[in-house]
Structures are given as C-alpha cells and as structure tokens.
Amino acid sequence: MTVSVKNRRLLVGGAWVEDKELLPVIDKYTGEGIANVFVASRETVEKAIAAAHAAFPGWSRTPAHQRFRILEKASRLLAQHQEEIATIICREAGKAWKYSMGEVARAVETFQFSAEEAKRIHGETVPMDASTAGEGRMGFYLRSAVGVVAAITPFNFPLNLVAHKVGPALAAGNALVLKPASTTPLTAVRLGEILEEAGVPGGVFNVVVGSGGTVGDWITTDPRVAKISFTGSPPVGEAILRKAGLKKVTMELGNNSGTIIEPDADLAAAVPRCVVSAFANSGQVCISLQRLYVHKSIAGEFTKRFVEETKKLKVGNPVEKDCDVGPMIDEGEARRAEAWIREAVDEGAKVLIGGKREGRVLYPTVLANVRPEMKVMCQEAFAPLVSLYEYETFEDAVRMVEDSPYGLQAGVYTNDIRKALYAVDRINAGGVMINDTSIFRVDHMPYGGNKMSGLGREGVRFAVEEMTNIKMVMIKP
Numbered sequence: 001m002t003v004s005v006k007n008r009r010l011l012v013g014g015a016w017v018e019d020k021e022l023l024p025v026i027d028k029y030t031g032e033g034i035a036n037v038f039v040a041s042r043e044t045v046e047k048a049i050a051a052a053h054a055a056f057p058g059w060s061r062t063p064a065h066q067r068f069r070i071l072e073k074a075s076r077l078l079a080q081h082q083e084e085i086a087t088i089i090c091r092e093a094g095k096a097w098k099y100s101m102g103e104v105a106r107a108v109e110t111f112q113f114s115a116e117e118a119k120r121i122h123g124e125t126v127p128m129d130a131s132t133a134g135e136g137r138m139g140f141y142l143r144s145a146v147g148v149v150a151a152i153t154p155f156n157f158p159l160n161l162v163a164h165k166v167g168p169a170l171a172a173g174n175a176l177v178l179k180p181a182s183t184t185p186l187t188a189v190r191l192g193e194i195l196e197e198a199g200v201p202g203g204v205f206n207v208v209v210g211s212g213g214t215v216g217d218w219i220t221t222d223p224r225v226a227k228i229s230f231t232g233s234p235p236v237g238e239a240i241l242r243k244a245g246l247k248k249v250t251m252e253l254g255n256n257s258g259t260i261i262e263p264d265a266d267l268a269a270a271v272p273r274c275v276v277s278a279f280a281n282s283g284q285v286c287i288s289l290q291r292l293y294v295h296k297s298i299a300g301e302f303t304k305r306f307v308e309e310t311k312k313l314k315v316g317n318p319v320e321k322d323c324d325v326g327p328m329i330d331e332g333e334a335r336r337a338e339a340w341i342r343e344a345v346d347e348g349a350k351v352l353i354g355g356k357r358e359g360r361v362l363y364p365t366v367l368a369n370v371r372p373e374m375k376v377m378c379q380e381a382f383a384p385l386v387s388l389y390e391y392e393t394f395e396d397a398v399r400m401v402e403d404s405p406y407g408l409q410a411g412v413y414t415n416d417i418r419k420a421l422y423a424v425d426r427i428n429a430g431g432v433m434i435n436d437t438s439i440f441r442v443d444h445m446p447y448g449g450n451k452m453s454g455l456g457r458e459g460v461r462f463a464v465e466e467m468t469n470i471k472m473v474m475i476k477p
C-alpha cells in the first residue's frame with residue numbers, strides 16, 4: 001500500500017505555497033517517512049488569516065443553494081477517494097484500516113449533513129407585543145456568519161473531526177484557517193485539495209501546519225479571528241481560552257468515560273461492544289470506554305467473556321485489513337500509559353490481559369482490582385486500557401460514573417426504564433447512551449461535554465449555531 005504524497009504544500013489564499021522548513025510525517029507503525037509538509041512561518045500564517053478575512057464577505061453572501069452544491073460535491077469526492085484517504089489516515093495516525101475507512105465514510109456524511117444544513121440556517125419571529133413596550137412592532141432574528149473561524153484539531157480523527165468544523169463553518173458562510181495536529185497533517189492537506197476541487201473559492205479555506213505553540217498561538221491571538229473551534233486536550237483548551245480574548249469559542253475536550261453493566265444487560269451484545277469501545281483506535285477516542293462498572297452478580301461471567309473477546313483482537317500493522325489495534329500516536333504516549341498500568345499494579349490492581357508494550361504498540365489491557373483514585377480511573381487514559389470495577393448497587397455505580405472532573409458521554413446497559421432515567425437524571429454529561437457505551441456517536445446529534453470536557457456543542461446543526469451570530473431586527477411601522 002503506497003501513499004502518493006511527498007513534499008506537501010500549504011493552502012493559503014487559494015494557492016499551494018511552500019515555506020522555509022519541512023516537517024516529516026511518519027507511518028506510525030513502521031516509523032518510515034511518508035511525506036514532508038511545509039511548516040507555516042509567521043508570515044504565511046499572517047497571509048492565511050488575511051486571505052480568510054478578505055474572502056469572508058464574498059463567501060458569506062454566496063447563496064445557500066451554491067454553498068449546498070459545493071459541500072455536497074465535497075462529500076461525493078470524499079466518497080470517491082475513500083480508500084486513498086483512508087490509507088493516509090491509516091498510516092499517519094496509525095488507525096486500523098477498517099476504522100480509517102469508517103472515518104472517511106463518516107466524513108462523507110458530515111459533509112452531506114453540512115450541505116443540507118446550509119439550506120436551513122434561519123431565525124424566527126419574536127412576538128414583540130408580549131411586552132407593552134413592544135406593542136405594534138414586528139420582530140424577528142436572523143443568523144449570520146461570524147467571520148473567520150480558526151479550527152484547531154487533534155490527531156485521533158484527522159478527517160472527521162476536521163470535517164465537524166469545516167463543514168458547518170462553510171455551510172454558515174464563514175471563512176476558515178485550519179491548523180491540524182502536527183502528527184497528522186496530511187489528511188488535512190488532502191481535504192484542502194478536495195474542497196478546492198469541489199469549488200470552495202480561494203481564500204475561504206486555508207490550511208497552515210505547524211506546532212501549537214507557534215502557529216496555534218498566532219491564530220488564537222489574532223484579532224481578525226472571530227471564533228475558535230478547538231478539539232483536543234483540556235490543558236491546551238484552557239491555555240487557548242486564556243489567550244483568545246473576546247472571541248466565540250467551542251471546546252471539545254477529554255473524558256475518562258464510564259459505562260455501567262446491570263444484571264439484566266444482554267451480555268451477548270454488551271461484551272463485544274464494550275471491547276470495541278475500549279480498544280478501537282488504540283483507545284485514543286475522547287469517548288473511549290475507560291471505566292467499566294459491572295454489577296457484582298454478573299462480574300465473574302462478564303469478566304471471563306470480556307477477556308476472551310479481548311484475546312481475539314489482532315494487534316499489529318494498521319494497514320492489514322484484519323488489524324483491530326494498531327500503534328499509539330507516539331512512543332512517549334505508549335510509555336506514559338504503560339507507566340500508569342505499572343503504577344496501578346503497584347497499588348494493587350491486577351492485569352487480566354495485556355500490559356505489554358512494543359515501541360508505540362501497547363497491547364489491549366484490562367485491569368481489575370482498581371480503585372477510583374488510581375490514574376487509570378480518575379484521569380483520561382487515551383490508550384488501549386480499560387478498568388473493570390464491581391459494584392453493589394446501581395446508585396453507587398451512577399455516583400461513581402458521575403464522580404469525574406469530566407462530563408462528555410456515559411453508557412448504561414439496562415432494560416429497566418426507571419434505572420435508565422435515574423442515570424440520565426444524575427449523570428452530568430453531554431450524552432448518556434442507554435444500552436450502549438460512552439463511545440456511541442453519529443454525526444448529526446448534538447455532541448460535546450460539560451465540566452472539564454468542554455464548552456459548546458458540535459454535530460452539524462449545533463456547530464452551525466455556535467458559528468453564527470443572532471441579529472435581531474425590529475420594525476416599527
């Protein structure tokens with residue numbers, strides 16, 4: 001399998017530009033260099049922001065039916081190039097082939113949803129005479145594009161998490177400057193070509209690559225940027241918030257997701273689903289299943305089946321079609337997760353399977369005998385690592401899932417509607433999935449976190465709301 005990319009340029013003001021430095025991008029399994037990308041200097045970032053700023057008025061006035069057609073074409077082009085783009089994701093992110101193909105398929109839908117959303121961005125009338133001061137007046141509000149959106153994205157979904165910002169921003173009539181993760185910039189550059197071919201005018205969509213501390217910081221602090229849409233880790237999110245000044249922001253941050261398994265759960269469905277939820281993309285998903293609370297009456301049976309199912313996972317080179325678990329993004333991250341496992345074991349945890357690391361590859365690891373204060377439980381692991389915890393009462397389990405600084409998504413397996421509703425009521429999170437795990441997501445649902453998991457929501461329609469301003473119009477006859 002080969003990727004036909006070498007020195008990749010940056011998309012700035014409708015032109016593909018070079019710069020002084022090159023950043024090598026490696027295959028995360030073999031370590032082989034697959035391409036170099038030009039690193040944006042301050043001058044290039046300045047040009048990208050200026051281009052977006054200049055392109056905004058024209059794009060925001062482009063009729064909705066045209067924005068629809070362009071986004072729909074982008075969706076079709078992604079579908080046509082699914083295998084080629086999946087290969088880029090697979091190699092630069094180390095994501096198993098089937099999940100890389102799945103990510104492209106989701107981005108096809110995200111752009112399709114964005115195209116559709118472009119046609120239904122509207123306000124509503126306001127009953128002015130509800131106030132005595134409003135009698136005899138007519139009122140309504142419009143939604144207008146905010147201007148330049150800066151999209152700063154992580155490595156773990158280099159296409160679909162970019163699509164979640166780019167699609168809605170373009171649908172709403174905004175211009176963009178995208179800074180992808182430095183470890184996975186090739187997919188973003190390829191998306192630039194797709195959008196160009198789809199007909200996005202020059203300057204409306206710009207891609208600049210470079211470190212968060214330089215390129216990320218320059219776009220965060222630029223006063224011409226009206227909105228920052230960030231997905232990444234909580235510390236970086238907080239740093240951006242401190243520097244952004246008076247800008248709109250959306251923050252999609254981390255989680256240490258929990259799922260509860262009640263005795264009435266259908267184990268034949270729950271066990272394989274929980275295994276996929278813990279280990280897909282080597283656990284590097286913000287809603288990966290990390291804390292698994294199992295009722296003590298079924299804990300023995302569940303654990304046996306869970307370990308058996310985990311044993312079946314094929315670990316190795318993600319380009320192989322039957323690979324389930326590939327490498328982590330870098331060896332430092334794999335070592336960090338390995339150290340957390342060792343620390344937990346020193347404090348009394350038991351490794352039921354896994355715990356082994358070879359370079360960037362951490363084998364799927366299941367821990368038991370864990371305690372809530374262990375790092376593997378109370379911090380975001382972001383690794384192929386799940387901890388099983390036996391609970392006595394459902395109320396205890398819900399309290400433990402909720403006892404987290406994060407609040408992105410949680411899962412509950414139960415067919416008892418009272419228990420399901422109790423969990424929905426008590427868990428302070430952006431989403432509670434009944435008879436599924438924390439990992440469930442489709443791309444049009446509202447998605448985002450509470451507490452340290454973030455601010456605002458994505459999911460195309462909801463992202464459009466975050467990327468538009470309300471303009472109130474009052475008419476006095």
Ligand code: NAP
Pocket residue numbers: 152153154155156157161179180181182183210211212213215216217220231232233234236237239240251252253254255285286287380382408448449453454
């Ligand atoms: P990260 O280290 O926070 O990086 C995310 C992006 O921010 C990268 O493009 C990074 O650039 C950039 N960045 C770093 N420092 C910056 C700064 N000072 N100013 C501006 N930008 C800066 O996150 P990651 O390791 O790529 O991704 C993993 C994290 O993302 C996890 O915590 C995960 O839970 C979270 N996540 C959340 C969601 C969600 O929807 N809630 C989805 C996926 C991932 P460089 O690459 O150059 O450092």
